[in-house]
Structure formats: structure tokens, C-alpha cells
Amino acid sequence: MARNDMALTGRIDVHHHVLPEFYKDVQRQAGIMGSAYQAFPEWTAEKSLALMDETGTATSILSFTSPGIFFGDVAQTRALARQFNDWLADLVARHPKRFGAFAFLPLPDVDAALAEIARVFDDLKLDGICLLTSVDERYIGHPDFWPVYEELNRRKAVVFIHPCYPPGTEARGWDIPRMLVDYPFETTRVATNLIFNGVTEKLPDIKFILSHAGGTLPMLAHRISLFDKKTKQQGNYPKGALHYISRFYYDTALSGHAAPLDALTAFVPPSQILFGTDYPYVSEDIAIAETKGFAAYGKFDAATRALIDRGNAEGLFPRLKEL
Incomplete structure (x- = not known):
């Protein structure tokens, strides 16, 4: 892909991480010396911008990611949330057309999280929240x-x-990198938890984006729906699991292949799909290859592809329509 592809697609990448040195230091202090399967990747804003140009991406919505900022000390978590969100706001201010940001909340402190939500949206003007x-x-x-x-x-x-x-x-002897197997199941657990606990029914105006094409949720959606009238929580999701599954948003990170895209689109309309890469926790080569794999998927017509590349994200982030 050439740089001028950006003018053609104007992609918005909703799954694009940051990893500044101070976040590595925070993790090292907690005894974490690398990512899920390797040493910490090297990241700079300039590296992100270069990859974005290579993949035809106009704007990336940036986020910090696992392991987060709670290491058992709630006071530290409150301070880190402010530090991280201020840093994101500064980066977006320096590159307003190229970057947006999802803020961290200082959970498990609910009161502090509520205060930070107000600060994030009212003062910092960030684009959303990463949980x-x-x-x-x-x-x-x-x-x-x-x-x-x-x-x-x-x-x-x-x-x-x-x-x-x-x-x-x-289990003893389990040495499989967690991002390979556990991560997709963790996303599935949360999506199901939100449905079964009534969050998606009672609070329908939250726009949840699920990572990695929903993890294993597309493969399990039919199975979950078979028991709609048999679970003790059925009153919390009266429209049936598939209704709520189809209302989540899903990014395409690490899903640039027909198999996961076929599974996703079997249950989810194109209006709920967003472009994503997972850079820098995947290398530039993988991010580029996965973007090419997504672009080669033959079951999206031009109008649908334009929605997934950009239009759906513009609906979630109206300020991007003006860029």
C-alpha cells in the first residue's frame, strides 16, 4: 500500500495503542518485564504515523492497554489515570487530525472513576473510554x-x-501466551456479562467496541442464544442474546482473514464493524499484512467497505467528520 492510499480510504483505526517509556517503567515496577509473548515493543508517535501512512489510515484512536493501571494501590491508580489521560490529551492536541484517544479510568475506585469521566469529557475532550x-x-x-x-x-x-x-x-505447566487464547475468551466473557447482567438492555446508549472481532463471541453467539429462555438471567436480556450481540461494535484487529470475518458478519451488520490494527503490540509487518487481508475480503461491496473504513467511526466520533 502506498502513502496516497490514505486519501482513498481515510481509514479510522479504533484499535491502536501507545506505549511510552513511562508506562513501561510503571509495569517494570510492578514486576512486568514485557508484553504477553515478548519484550515490550518499541513505540513512538512517529512510528504510529508512519504505519498509518502505509496502511491508508487518516486517524487512529489511541489507547493504553493491558495490564492497565491497577496494581493493588488505589491511590496510585488515581494518580496514573490523571497522568495517562493528560498525556493522551497533549498528544491529541499536537496531532488533532491524526490522533484521538480513549481514556483510562481509575477503577476499582468508583467515585474516582466518576470524577475522571467528567474530567475526560468536559475538560480534556477525549473521544471515549478504554475499559x-x-x-x-x-x-x-x-x-x-x-x-x-x-x-x-x-x-x-x-x-x-x-x-x-x-x-x-x-494450571501448572500452562505456558501458552495469553494473547493467543485467553484474550479472545476474556472479550467474550465481558460481552456476555454485559448482556446477562442487563447493562446492554438497561443502559443502551453506551456504545461498546469489542476488540479483535469480538474474540470468540461470533463462534459462540448461536450457542449462547440457544439458552435465552433457560438462564436465570433471562429477564435481564428480554430481546434475546443475538439482539444485543448485533448491537455491539467490533473492530477488525487481527481478523484480516475470511474465516473470522465470515463468522462476524453472520451475526453482526456492517454498520457495527470498525477498522483496527492492534499496533504496536503487533509488528508493522503483521499490521500491514492484516490490513491487506481485510482489504482483500471479497464479501464487502465498495459502500460497505467505506462504512467500515471510516463511515461507522465517524458516527461514533462526530468531530472526525470535520477532518
Whole structure:
């Protein structure tokens, strides 16, 4: 792909991470010395911009990602949320046409999270919120965080759900990188948790984006729906699981192949699909190859592809229409 492809697609990448040195330092202090399967990747804003030009991407909505900012010290988490979100706001201010940002919240502190939501949207003017799939042994969708969901719903917020390490312990001898298997299942758990706990029914104005084409959710959607009238939570999702599954948004990160795209589009309309890369936690080569794989998928016509490349994201982030 050439640089001038950007003028043709104007893609908006909703799954694009940042990894400044200070975030690596925070993780090292917590005993984390690399990503899920390798050493920390090298990232700079300039590297992101170069990849964006290569893949025809006009704007990327940036986010910090796993392991997040809660390491057992709530006071530290509050301070890190402010530091990280201020840094994102500064980066977006320096590149307003190329970057947007999803803010972190200082969960599990609900009161602090509510205060940070106000600061993020009213003062920093960031584009949405990034929630990792679990924090402090609780999945997103847990009732303890209900006031946060209510406020996000009131603001009609865009909420990017990204997987993190599963809570609890692992079996002895299990040495498979978590991002290969666990991450897709963590996304599926949260999507189902949001449905079964009534978040998607009672608070329908939150616009949730699920990472990596929904993880394993497209493969399990039919199975989940078979038991709509048999679960103890059925009253929380009266329209049936497939209704709520089809209303989530899904990014295409690491899904540049016909098999995951076929599974996704079997249950999800094109209006709910967004372009994503997962850079820099995947290399430039993988991000470019996956973008080419997505572009080669033959079941999207030109109008549908334009929606997924840009139009659907413009609906979520109206300011991008003006760029």
C-alpha cells in the first residue's frame, strides 16, 4: 500500500495503542518485564504515523492497554489515570487530525472513576473510554461498577473493551501466551456479562467496541442464544442474546482473514464493524499484512467497505467528520 492510499480510504483505526517509556517503567515496577509473548515493543508517535501512512489510515484512536493501571494501590491508580489521560490529551492536541484517544479510568475506585469521566469529557475532550475486561478480580459488567455504567450511558459514551490477563490462577505447566487464547475468551466473557447482567438492555446508549472481532463471541453467539429462555438471567436480556450481540461494535484487529470475518458478519451488520490494527503490540509487518487481508475480503461491496473504513467511526466520533 502506498502513502496516497490514505486519501482513498481515510481509514479510522479504533484499535491502536501507545506505549511510552513511562508506562513501561510503571509495569517494570510492578514486576512486568514485557508484553504477553515478548519484550515490550518499541513505540513512538512517529512510528504510529508512519504505519498509518502505509496502511491508508487518516486517524487512529489511541489507547493504553493491558495490564492497565491497577496494581493493588488505589491511590496510585488515581494518580496514573490523571497522568495517562493528560498525556493522551497533549498528544491529541499536537496531532488533532491524526490522533484521538480513549481514556483510562481509575477503577476499582468508583467515585474516582466518576470524577475522571467528567474530567475526560468536559475538560480534556477525549473521544471515549478504554475499559480492560477485568479489574480487581471483577469483570466489566459486574454490579459493583454500575454507577460508572450509568454515567457512561448518560453521556452516550464510546467505550472500547480490551482484553487483559484473566483473573485467578492458571494450571501448572500452562505456558501458552495469553494473547493467543485467553484474550479472545476474556472479550467474550465481558460481552456476555454485559448482556446477562442487563447493562446492554438497561443502559443502551453506551456504545461498546469489542476488540479483535469480538474474540470468540461470533463462534459462540448461536450457542449462547440457544439458552435465552433457560438462564436465570433471562429477564435481564428480554430481546434475546443475538439482539444485543448485533448491537455491539467490533473492530477488525487481527481478523484480516475470511474465516473470522465470515463468522462476524453472520451475526453482526456492517454498520457495527470498525477498522483496527492492534499496533504496536503487533509488528508493522503483521499490521500491514492484516490490513491487506481485510482489504482483500471479497464479501464487502465498495459502500460497505467505506462504512467500515471510516463511515461507522465517524458516527461514533462526530468531530472526525470535520477532518
